[in-house]
Amino acid sequence: MTSRAFAIVLIGGAFSLFISTLAANVILDPEQVFGTGLYSHKVNINERVRRLRQYQQQAESVDGLLFSSSRGNLLDPGLLAKGMGLSHFASASMSYGMVSDYVPLLEYIVRDKATRPIKLKHVFLLLDVDFFGRPSWTNSNINSFLPPEISDESAARFWWRYLTAFQYRLWRDVIRADHRRKEQARAAADSGVVDARGQIDPAEAMEGVRSPLVQQEYRRGWNAVRPDLDRQLALLQRLVALCRDNQIRLTVAISPLQAWNLDLNGPAEIDALTERLSRVTPLFDFNAVPFIADKNEYWLDNSHFDQKAAAMMLARIFGTGADIGWGELRGAENDDGRSVSPRPTEGGMAAPRAMNETPLEAR
Amino acid sequence: MLFNSLEFIFVFLPIALAVHFLAAGHGIRAAATVTTLSSLFFYAWWKPSFLPLPVLSITFNFLLAGLITRTQRDRARWWLILGVTANLLVLGYFKYSDFLLSILEQRSPGSPNVPLALSFTTFVQIAFLVECYRKAPTTPLPFYAMFVSFFPHLIAGPIVRWSELGPQIADKDHYRPDWDNIAKGLTIFCLGIAKKVLIADKLAVFVAPVFDAASAGESVSAVAAWGGSIAYSLQLYFDFSGYSDMAVGLGLLFNFRLPINFAAPFRSTSIIDLWRRWHISLSRFLRDFVYVPLGGNGSGPLRRSLNLIVTMVVGGFWHGANWTFICWGAFHGILLTANHLWRSLRGEREASAAGRFVGWFLTFAAFAVGMTMFRSADLATSGRLLQAMVGFGHAPENPPVMVGFDFWVMEKGFVTEAFVRNWLGSYWSVVGSLATMVAFAIAIAVPDTMELVDYREGEPRSNWRRSGSPLRWSPSPAWALAVLALFGVAFANLGSFSEFLYYQF
Numbered sequence: 001m002t003s004r005a006f007a008i009v010l011i012g013g014a015f016s017l018f019i020s021t022l023a024a025n026v027i028l029d030p031e032q033v034f035g036t037g038l039y040s041h042k043v044n045i046n047e048r049v050r051r052l053r054q055y056q057q058q059a060e061s062v063d064g065l066l067f068s069s070s071r072g073n074l075l076d077p078g079l080l081a082k083g084m085g086l087s088h089f090a091s092a093s094m095s096y097g098m099v100s101d102y103v104p105l106l107e108y109i110v111r112d113k114a115t116r117p118i119k120l121k122h123v124f125l126l127l128d129v130d131f132f133g134r135p136s137w138t139n140s141n142i143n144s145f146l147p148p149e150i151s152d153e154s155a156a157r158f159w160w161r162y163l164t165a166f167q168y169r170l171w172r173d174v175i176r177a178d179h180r181r182k183e184q185a186r187a188a189a190d191s192g193v194v195d196a197r198g199q200i201d202p203a204e205a206m207e208g209v210r211s212p213l214v215q216q217e218y219r220r221g222w223n224a225v226r227p228d229l230d231r232q233l234a235l236l237q238r239l240v241a242l243c244r245d246n247q248i249r250l251t252v253a254i255s256p257l258q259a260w261n262l263d264l265n266g267p268a269e270i271d272a273l274t275e276r277l278s279r280v281t282p283l284f285d286f287n288a289v290p291f292i293a294d295k296n297e298y299w300l301d302n303s304h305f306d307q308k309a310a311a312m313m314l315a316r317i318f319g320t321g322a323d324i325g326w327g328e329l330r331g332a333e334n335d336d337g338r339s340v341s342p343r344p345t346e347g348g349m350a351a352p353r354a355m356n357e358t359p360l361e362a363r
Numbered sequence: 364m365l366f367n368s369l370e371f372i373f374v375f376l377p378i379a380l381a382v383h384f385l386a387a388g389h390g391i392r393a394a395a396t397v398t399t400l401s402s403l404f405f406y407a408w409w410k411p412s413f414l415p416l417p418v419l420s421i422t423f424n425f426l427l428a429g430l431i432t433r434t435q436r437d438r439a440r441w442w443l444i445l446g447v448t449a450n451l452l453v454l455g456y457f458k459y460s461d462f463l464l465s466i467l468e469q470r471s472p473g474s475p476n477v478p479l480a481l482s483f484t485t486f487v488q489i490a491f492l493v494e495c496y497r498k499a500p501t502t503p504l505p506f507y508a509m510f511v512s513f514f515p516h517l518i519a520g521p522i523v524r525w526s527e528l529g530p531q532i533a534d535k536d537h538y539r540p541d542w543d544n545i546a547k548g549l550t551i552f553c554l555g556i557a558k559k560v561l562i563a564d565k566l567a568v569f570v571a572p573v574f575d576a577a578s579a580g581e582s583v584s585a586v587a588a589w590g591g592s593i594a595y596s597l598q599l600y601f602d603f604s605g606y607s608d609m610a611v612g613l614g615l616l617f618n619f620r621l622p623i624n625f626a627a628p629f630r631s632t633s634i635i636d637l638w639r640r641w642h643i644s645l646s647r648f649l650r651d652f653v654y655v656p657l658g659g660n661g662s663g664p665l666r667r668s669l670n671l672i673v674t675m676v677v678g679g680f681w682h683g684a685n686w687t688f689i690c691w692g693a694f695h696g697i698l699l700t701a702n703h704l705w706r707s708l709r710g711e712r713e714a715s716a717a718g719r720f721v722g723w724f725l726t727f728a729a730f731a732v733g734m735t736m737f738r739s740a741d742l743a744t745s746g747r748l749l750q751a752m753v754g755f756g757h758a759p760e761n762p763p764v765m766v767g768f769d770f771w772v773m774e775k776g777f778v779t780e781a782f783v784r785n786w787l788g789s790y791w792s793v794v795g796s797l798a799t800m801v802a803f804a805i806a807i808a809v810p811d812t813m814e815l816v817d818y819r820e821g822e823p824r825s826n827w828r829r830s831g832s833p834l835r836w837s838p839s840p841a842w843a844l845a846v847l848a849l850f851g852v853a854f855a856n857l858g859s860f861s862e863f864l865y866y867q868f
Contacts (some may be wrong), residue, residue, distance in 0.1 A: 003546035006838035010549045013847040017854055018373050164369045166855045 021166050030170040031143050033162045041177040044170050046143045046162075047094035048101055052150065055109060063118050064089040065109070071255045071303065074310040076124065083318030084122040084251070096137035096144065099127070099227075104150040106239060120175035122249045125239070129254050129273050129287065130265050133226025133233075142167070155226055164357045192352040226273075233280065240281045251338050252283035253317060253327070256305055259294040262287065278331030284317050291326035364408040366609045367556055369857060375405065379514070380616060387538035394538050395505040398617070402514040406479065413478040417512060420453065424488045425507045428495045439496055446492040454485045462684030475684060480518045481725035482681060486648050487511055491525050493652065500525055519606055521624045527821065528619060537618045546838045547816055548615025551848040554812045555608030560853040562802050563602035569768070569795030570595045570738070576790045577747045578740045587791035588751035589731070590799060596727075596734045597802040600629065603642070608812045611820075617801050622821020627811040629803075630827070632714070632722035634698045634729060635706075639825040657669045660703075667703065670697030670730035682737070687745055691736040698729055768792035810834055 016234060029036040031046040035053075035224075066072055072093040081089035102125065113120050136143045139151070143166055148155040155271035210317060243250040254274055262270060267287075274285050292298040298309040315321025364371045370623020379401040387394035407414040427446040431439045435594050458477045465472040487728040488511060494500060502510075502525075510532055531537045573591030576583055583591070607624035611799055614621035619738055631637035638646050654674040672693060714722060732752065739745040769792045773780050778793050787793065814821070816836045836842055 001838050001840055001843065004540070004542040005836045006546040006843050007542055007549055009840075009843045010546075010847055010850070013843075014850055014854070015373070017851055018369070024567070055596065166857065168855065352778075 017291070018164075022163050023162055023229075024171050025165060025167070028171050028174045030167060030174050031162055033159075035148075036070035039174050039178045041181050043173045043177055044143045044167075046145065047097075048105070048138075048144060049147045051092045051094055052105065052108070052147045055105075058088065058090060059109075059112055060116060061088040061118060062090045062109075063087055063120060064122040064124070065120065066091045066093060066124045066126070067097065067106070068093040068124075068255070069131070070095045071128060071305065072097075072126040073179075074300075074307045075124075075314060076307070076310065078126055079311065079314045079318075079320075083314055083320060084124065084249075086122055088118075090337070093126075094129070098131060098136050098138060099232050099239060100136040100138040101144075101146065101240050103235045103242070106242055108150040110242060110248075113246075120246070120248050122251070123243055125250060125252045126255050127236075127252060127277065127283070129270050129277065130257055130261055132144065132273060132277065133229030136228055136232070151358060162174060183274050233276065236277065236280050250281065251317065252281050253313065254283055254285045254287060254290055256290070256309065256313070258299055258302055259290065260302065262293055264350040274330065280331075282329065282331040284327045285330050286313060286327050288328040288330070289326050291324065342358060364405050365856060366552075366606065366613070367853075368561055369407075375401075376613070376616075377407075383617060384538070384540055390537050391533075391538050392505045395509040395532060398514075399505065399508040399512050399546065402509070402512040402517055405514040406512070406517060409479050416453075416478050417480070417484060420450075420484065420488065421508050421511050423449070424492065424511075425504055428492060428507070429501075431492060431495045432501055443492055443496045447489050449490075450485050453483055457481055459680075459684045459759070460482050472684060483518065483520050483522060484511055486522050486645075486652075486681075487516075490648060490652065491523070494525050498526075500529060502529060513614075513617075513619070515610040515617070516621055519610075520604070520642075521607060521610060521622050521821070522648050523621060523644070527622055531619050539618065539838070542619045543838075544615040544618050544620075547818070547836070548612040550836055550842070550846050551615065551812055551816055552609050552612030552817065553846045553853070554608075554815070555605045556606065556853045557849045558601045558605030558812075560605075560856045561849075562805065563598045563600075563605060564856070566594050566598040566601070566798060566802055569792065569798060570598055572739055572749075572790040574740070574744065577751075578744045580743075580747070581750050581790075582788075583748065583790050584786065584788035585751050585754050586786050586796075587788050588735070588748045590787075590791045590796055592731045592735045592738075592748065592752070593803070594795065594799040595738045596629075596731045597799060597806060599734065600625070601660065601802065601805060609746060611813075611818065620820040621715075621816065623823075624812050626813065626820075626823050626825060626827045627806075629727060629730075629806045630723070631825075632719045633706075634695070634702045634726050636825055637726055637730065637828075638695070638699065639823045640827055643821065643823050645678065645681075649674050653677050664703070664707065668700040671699045671703070675699065686742050687736045688740050690742065690745070691733050693738065694733050698733075768794040773776075782805050830844075 001233040026034050026036055028039050030042055031049070032042045033046055033049050062086050064081060066075060066077070066080060066089070068075070068091075070093060072091070075091075075093075077089050077091055079085070092102070094101060106123065107344045109120060121163060137152075139145050142161070143150070145158060145161065146153070151158075242248070254277070257265070257270065267290075270287055274283070274287065277283060278285070287293075292305065292309050292312075298306055300306050312321065312324070312325060316323060317325035364375060366372075379398065382401065383394050383398045386397040393641050403414060403417065406417060424446060427442055430442045431446070434442065458475065458481065461475065491507075491510075506529065510523070510525060510528055511517075513528070570591055571635075573583055573587050574595070577588075604625035611621050611623060622644055626640035626643065628641040631640055654670055657670040657673060659670060660664055673696070675696035676689055676692040679688040679690070679695070682688045682691075722835045732749070735748045735752070736742075736745045739748065769778070769783055769787075772778050772793050773783060783793060787796075810829065810832045814832060815834055
């Protein structure tokens with residue numbers, strides 16, 4: 001083999017690999033950033049980008065927003081819109097969503113809304129106190145980079161990352177998932193029965209965290225250090241100020257935690273941090289009374305509460321259901337009386353109800 | 364821009380090569396100018412605001428070199444002193460001023476904000492001025508600018524001399540693509556990137572917990588301290604030698620031959636030999652511009668020892684403004700002194716196989732101990748780790764274990780939880796030990812890149828090459844397949860951002 005042939009084989013091979021990678025990313029689009037529709041099922045969606053695109057599509061009509069991590073996915077948008085008295089409520093829930101994601105997105109939306117007839121009236125913010133102050137997920141992972149419109153990053157750099165990432169497993173999973181979805185659709189069409197494969201069994205999902213070694217590792221890696229706390233508190237203050245300055249009503253709730261999670265973080269630490277957050281803005285605390293913490297029937301897995309719990313939370317916040325003493329309103333005394341506090345509205349947001357009323361799910 | 368980034372490999376490099384050889388059609392000065400501009404673009408990619416620094420520095424040193432070569436020797440000497448002083452002042456201002464002020468003000472030094480490549484270009488340009496004074500080379504600005512800024516060596520060396528690269532830059536025969544050099548250069552580049560991405564970066568995840576824990580004031584076990592230090596020694600070796608291989612490979616793509624920087628240093632059987640094979644271009648610089656001017660070994664053993672220690676302290680301080688680097692340099696100065704003393708006692712007799720083994724073992728162990736200082740954030744951290752290494756660490760009685768790495772081996776029953784808990788503690792792992800052993804075996808047993816491809820530019824004064832390796836490189840289909848496969852695996856791992864360790868120096 002001549003040196004020339006050797007070099008050409010290497011250069012050709014390397015560029016083939018590179019171009020194949022670009023092609024796979026554009027065609028399969030695992031993070032759904034290119035908007036390619038050839039494979040409809042995505043497995044590693046960049047929800048920060050998707051939420052912005054969704055907003056852009058309905059920017060004219062949106063008048064309310066939900067900011068939350070994936071824990072907020074089961075908060076019913078219909079109930080939220082109804083509770084807030086809004087006409088068009090959009091969700092900006094995203095995996096590992098944190099205040100570092102919400103503030104730039106809200107700033108973008110506020111700027112955008114300035115030129116539109118329908119303004120943003122209400123923001124619902126669901127905070128995860130167990131994550132608050134931890135290293136931010138924002139821009140730390142290929143499915144968590146903020147879209148260039150709302151970050152300082154150049155658009156070229158953003159797209160280059162998604163164009164060139166070698167993500168063999170995700171490509172494979174996109175193809176498999178797409179194939180399975182087609183098979184399921186075919187089977188459902190033939191038999192009329194929906195295949196439930198892929199749903200998580202809550203008992204199975206909880207199994208992992210019961211291992212003492214895993215709990216120990218979790219505790220070790222997830223210790224009481226919250227290195228980003230000051231910055232995130234400042235961001236929360238920025239979010240509150242943004243809402244206040246733009247006459248946007250803000251409702252804040254702390255998502256409930258499971259018993260094991262409360263234990264790992266320490267109930268006292270959770271309470272102290274919630275107290276600090278409540279000094280920034282009044283909020284509904286769903287951990288002060290751990291009503292569902294040890295009831296598996298309210299949990300999808302070891303982190304996400306289910307639809308029943310979500311409905312109970314909204315009922316508590318908007319005063320539309322019976323009060324069971326869950327969801328303490330904290331920090332109201334610090335409310336400066338401006339338009340950001342959770343106070344009764346046309347939609348029915350209410351102060352805490354009596355403890356002896358019937359739980360929502362028992363009705 | 365990093366050598367191990369996709370934008371470098373698939374965009375910048377092909378364009379830089381194409382414009383270099385296209386411009387060469389219009390003359391070698393045009394090619395040198397174009398490649399200088401490419402190199403400055405490469406530099407500015409990191410932080411555009413620092414770009415004026417190399418531009419001004421190159422211009423200043425070029426003008427000064429002209430004065431040195433054109434004036435009488437007595438006057439030239441003063442121009443040389445001015446040039447060396449100015450270069451050191453710039454380096455000192457950016458790299459050491461805060462450290463020195465922190466000593467005076469008795470506070471902790473802040474985070475350094477050193478312009479990229481400054482340490483390396485300072486030494487390259489000082490060496491050039493001295494060469495101008497001694498041999499009076501004359502060169503046009505485009506050649507000098509390319510000599511200093513040539514991007515393969517710009518950021519982290521090798522620290523090239525004008526006598527090595529200058530004649531090549533001035534020779535028009537070097538401005539034509541040479542397929543033999545391109546084939547070899549691509550091979551060296553791919554082996555270098557594999558060292559960096561597949562070995563050094565993999566070890567980093569095991570090293571960090573040990574040093575971070577010690578830095579946070581936590582106790583680590585003796586096994587963890589040794590494991591962390593050995594793993595870091597290997598990480599640094601594969602990282603920096605990988606980078607140096609890539610630099611040499613890139614040089615060959617342009618048809619320029621850069622000197623080698625590493626020669627299988629972990630096979631050294633003495634610390635003297637190790638320093639002839641580790642960061643060779645820095646060792647040469649320190650020898651020629653610090654050790655020899657101090658008097659070298661010509662003034663008796665006591666003076667030689669002092670010169671060695673001072674030289675190594677300077678070398679340590681060059682790495683960074685921190686007491687840890689100063690102590691690391693002093694430690695190596697003492698080791699070299701001890702090694703010279705041993706040699707003078709023992710004479711020139713050939714060592715036995717057992718003697719060579721003991722020498723090798725002590726050399727590697729001493730190097731790993733030194734790396735504890737080199738990697739530590741401060742002296743207190745080094746102290747904690749060194750205490751642990753000699754068995755004075757105070758590991759907690761029932762430490763949590765590093766489940767993230769060892770869960771699988773414990774779950775499968777390959778090791779017991781008690782073993783991990785008692786011997787490794789919270790910051791070291793079975794998996795980390797295995798990864799370190801594999802990297803160690805590669806460093807010792809597998810022929811070095813420069814051995815494989817028989818590249819000998821800047822060969823060290825050491826009989827380091829093994830003869831008769833069956834793996835010797837040739838442009839064959841088997842090698843093409845192997846190199847391509849290695850590049851493919853490295854390519855698949857390029858997604859995560861990882862800087863070269865020597866960028867920080």
